[in-house]
């Protein structure tokens with residue numbers, strides 16, 4: 464069993480290979496966590512999960528979509544999260560690289576969704592880009608009042624930032640980026656990162672690992688990420704797969 468902890472299987476780019484992907488999930492076997500990024504794609508993720516035993520869903524509003532958030536959004540997410548296949552609130556966060564939504568809106572939408580996760584006792588999947596300090600300020604503030612566990616997907620920061628995330632007990636998402644030629648900094652991150660904090664992910668259809676760059680990413684390629692981690696840490700592929708599968712089961716509270 465291998466788990467792709469972060470992908471977007473509803474993405475239209477995957478339409479032509481969707482059936483192939485669904486079939487490959489049952490073969491390995493493999494679990495894929497399909498992440499919503501707005502209300503509509505959260506519903507699509509749940510539909511995929513309801514129709515496929517190997518898929519679980521998250522519901523949430525991505526920082527890019529924060530401007531679509533309104534008073535009814537939290538209630539909608541709460542109702543969607545009642546579905547048994549929903550395992551987290553995500554992906555939520557801050558993205559100051561693209562700034563598709565105003566910063567203050569992004570922060571407000573993130574905070575409200577962390578509060579919701581606390582209420583529903585669900586973990587949070589975070590997308591943080593060029594916004595580490597604001598994110599840490601929010602985490603510091605909210606962790607005094609609320610209980611929430613976190614997974615920082617597609618981590619790309621420094622080891623200093625990593626240490627702070629680990630001090631909050633967060634899991635760290637590692638993906639195909641570590642197979643890219645310019646991945647130097649991330650290689651040190653992976654060597655430093657304890658195996659019991661790593662979640663492996665594809666972010667499919669994006670971030671396709673070497674040697675499939677230029678093609679669409681898919682959950683089965685997550686094994687290439689595990690393989691690179693094994694190489695960097697001097698472990699066997701099986702050790703990395705077993706540990707990260709257990710990490711994902713623990714974080715998402717997946718059924719045995």
Ligand code: NI
Nearest residue numbers: 469498554666
């Ligand atoms: Ni994503």
